[in-house]
Amino acid sequence: MLHTTAHLHGHTLAVPQAVATEHLAHHRFEARQPTGHSPQDAARRRREALHAFFAILPTPEGAAEEALDRVAERRLPARAASGDGDDGKAEAHGIRDTVVWLTLLAAFEDRNQMLWFLSGNQNFAARTAFHPDLRAEAQHRLGTDRSLFLGLMQDGIPALLKRWGTKVTVSAEDLNLLARSEPVAQQVQAAVLTGPARPFAPDFPAPGTGPLAFDGRLGRPLAYHVDDRLWVPSRIRWRARGEEHACSGSPFIITRVLLEVSVEPMHVLGVTVLDVSTAEPPAARGRHET
Secondary structure, three states, X not given: OHHHHHHHHOOOOEEEHHHHHHXXXXXXXXXXXXXXXXXXXXXXXXXXXXXXXXXXXXXXXXXXHHHHHHHHXXXXXOOOOOOOOOHHHHHHHHHHHHHHHHHHHHHHHOXXXXXXXXXXXXXXEEOOEEOHHHHHHHHHHHOHHHHOOEEEEOOHHHHHHHHHOEEEOOOHHHHHHHHOOHHHHHHHHHHHHHOOOOOOOOOOOOOOOOOEEEEEEXXXXXXXXXXXXXXXXXXXXXXXXXXXXXXXXOOEEEEEEEEEEEOOOOOEEEEEEEEEEEEOXXXXXXXXXX
16 A cells, blocks of 8 residues: 555655664565575565665664663653563664664655654654654754654554545445455465565465455445545455364454455455454354355
8 A cells, every 4th residue: 555655646665774674584484485485585585575665764873872872861762661571672672763763863854845654653652643752852853844744653554544545435245345356365365374464465476265265354344545546444254174274273364454446346456464363253243244
């Protein structure tokens, strides 16, 4: 969605260098998948895909040293302590968050246009805006007027849809047909094997639908109209067929997906799998389609 919408509006997508490095480290599992590629080739393909979608914002000089000082001083966005008592983890997160914040400020100094920071990290926020301490720092460094062009958008894709799109009514029957279509089943099957695909598809072609069978769409019908297409966030339940799945626990899984759909006729143009989780067998009530 980000790539498509940014292209339509002429926006640039960017990611801080520290976040890109963390993303690549967290997705090294692709090198261990039976893709027919060497680990080095899989890592290269992932890196190339990241650079194809995003501009990389370089970490400013001295950011790491300043981050260490701010963690010691317990200055936002660094955290004072971890909720689970793991102060080492809190310190690592504080260093990363501070480097990201300093990268944003440095990147904005060279621009005179709106810069939206998309993050679900509560260390940057107070309700739905930047924390007052961070806002004051931005005003001091950028100037009061220019700092107003630095905005925070939380809640990820739902927030983007509400801001950029128009909520529209689509029949449950039409949404059910989209949810159970072949492109959705293929990408869900790939996500079950490799993990959710964010922000782009897995590093290898999606296999066939295999042992997964569509078992129902959950939640109310919901869609947003953005420019010339619809964006449909959905929760879909699937049943894993075969004894090898049944013996490992519940045969049901639930996926959160975002569907990119043409307006007329309605066809699935793209699928992003946001989350995959196991689920208990469906109850008789609260089920909107099977």
